[in-house]
Amino acid sequence: MRIFGVDETSIIRTIVSNMAQAQFTTHHGMVDILPEEAQKWQFIETVIRETARSFHFGEIRTPVLEQTPLIARGVGELTDIVSKEMFAFNRGEDQYVLRPEGTAPVARAFVQHRLEQRGGVQKLFYIGPMFRAERPQKGRQRQFHQFGAEILGSADPMADAETIAFMVTVYQKLGITNTVLKINSVGDPSSRKAYKEALQNFFQPHVCHLSPISKTRLESNPMRILDSKEEEDQPLIEDAPVITDYLSDAALEHYAAVKMHLDNLGIVYQETPRLVRGLDYYTQTAFELSSPDLGAQDALGGGGRYDLLIEEIGGQPTPAVGFASGMERLLIACEALGIQLGEPAALDVYIVTRGEAARAWALKHAPELRKMGLSVSMDYAGRSIKAQMKEANRENTRYAIIVGDTELENGEFTFRNMVESSETMLRFDEICNRFRPL
Ligand code: AMP
Numbered sequence: 001m002r003i004f005g006v007d008e009t010s011i012i013r014t015i016v017s018n019m020a021q022a023q024f025t026t027h028h029g030m031v032d033i034l035p036e037e038a039q040k041w042q043f044i045e046t047v048i049r050e051t052a053r054s055f056h057f058g059e060i061r062t063p064v065l066e067q068t069p070l071i072a073r074g075v076g077e078l079t080d081i082v083s084k085e086m087f088a089f090n091r092g093e094d095q096y097v098l099r100p101e102g103t104a105p106v107a108r109a110f111v112q113h114r115l116e117q118r119g120g121v122q123k124l125f126y127i128g129p130m131f132r133a134e135r136p137q138k139g140r141q142r143q144f145h146q147f148g149a150e151i152l153g154s155a156d157p158m159a160d161a162e163t164i165a166f167m168v169t170v171y172q173k174l175g176i177t178n179t180v181l182k183i184n185s186v187g188d189p190s191s192r193k194a195y196k197e198a199l200q201n202f203f204q205p206h207v208c209h210l211s212p213i214s215k216t217r218l219e220s221n222p223m224r225i226l227d228s229k230e231e232e233d234q235p236l237i238e239d240a241p242v243i244t245d246y247l248s249d250a251a252l253e254h255y256a257a258v259k260m261h262l263d264n265l266g267i268v269y270q271e272t273p274r275l276v277r278g279l280d281y282y283t284q285t286a287f288e289l290s291s292p293d294l295g296a297q298d299a300l301g302g303g304g305r306y307d308l309l310i311e312e313i314g315g316q317p318t319p320a321v322g323f324a325s326g327m328e329r330l331l332i333a334c335e336a337l338g339i340q341l342g343e344p345a346a347l348d349v350y351i352v353t354r355g356e357a358a359r360a361w362a363l364k365h366a367p368e369l370r371k372m373g374l375s376v377s378m379d380y381a382g383r384s385i386k387a388q389m390k391e392a393n394r395e396n397t398r399y400a401i402i403v404g405d406t407e408l409e410n411g412e413f414t415f416r417n418m419v420e421s422s423e424t425m426l427r428f429d430e431i432c433n434r435f436r437p438l
Helices: 008-019 035-055 078-085 103-112 157-174 189-209 212-220 222-227 231-239 249-265 327-337 356-371 385-394 405-410 428-435
Strands: 065-067 088-091 094-098 122-131 143-152 180-185 283-290 299-305 320-326 347-353 376-378 397-403 413-417 422-426
Touching: 035 122, 035 143, 035 157, 035 327, 065 103, 103 122, 103 143, 103 320, 143 157, 143 299, 143 327, 157 180, 157 249, 157 283, 157 299, 157 320, 157 327, 180 249, 189 212, 189 222, 189 231, 212 222, 222 231, 249 283, 283 320, 299 327, 320 327, 347 356, 347 385, 356 376, 356 397, 356 405, 356 428, 385 397, 397 405, 413 428, 422 428
Parallel strands: 347 376, 347 397
Antiparallel strands: 065 094, 088 094, 122 143, 143 320, 180 283, 283 299, 299 320, 397 413, 413 422
């Protein structure tokens, strides 16, 4: 049947294709990064790499999959962490987990490759995807990206200060200066033992008011209660004892030295006695950088000293300190502050073609222009000159070379300056000369 001279089936096909939803989409909390966005990521990554170079940190790339026990070791909450917070699966005997963070993998690599034998202190940084099975919301994804750095083999408070300086420098370079750096000390194991008891004694009489998750942590790891984001826990957390009152002399000395170094570096901080890192291998310094421009998920990054981790995973006792920062939150902060991350990618030359011979010419001559460092594109669909010019405009093209049979015969091509809308006829070698530095 025909409706107003148009085939009915073609109308139906159009309607259906307009209605069609993609059959496959990304998982909840996992996103594609398309070219316009990826260009911003590249800009940020360049700033991170440049900062790493200036602090002389070497890059480390570890696999995305690790052995589950590396990540969920000795926390006393193994099943909880693996089943609720991580993507983990078994294949035969092997237990795989998608890494939720970068520190344990770096520590594993340090031990596996005996990096301590290289002498001195190892300074490593990384950029990469991390995975956590959390409830997605703005600033919180299931696949997200972190950059981070670790100094392994130094117990010196200077290493803590340099780690913090690395993190802060990245944000400063990007123009995110309205940040709050919170710091604290979680002490050494002896300080923490006394503090944990104090926490248990404090929370025990109020156990019925704690959230279910905090209840389970009261015996195994009461410091993690202070990390709780559950609303019902907050009033109690506010009144809980602070670790600063339980720090040993050595821990206080370390903390004082870190603060002195930060003062000398001109890095402003807020001492925050309830800032803790719940896991047992964390020692001494803890810090967090947040931004009031981020909304509910306001933490840009955080870190601390973890002098006990490397021994815990089978290495020689090795003091270490590091930080991890979220790339998505960095991007959200830049957006909120109107910070432009590089220029949108422009195209140097679009070769506009009419006819098969011209297309063959374009394919053959593009490499010569590319060798000169130019970005070059052309039509791959045999479209009209008008459509090609439209595409060239859309791609922010600086110059177009227009090629048809007459141009091929004469050996001269229309060379169009797209910005100024001016044209001249030039031979190909003359066009090349235009791009050569004088
Ligand atoms: P953490 O390893 O939990 O100390 O996190 C370090 C930083 O990574 C945080 O301050 C956030 O900026 C970022 N981050 C952590 N979890 C997520 C997530 N699920 N989605 C996006 N960013 C995250």
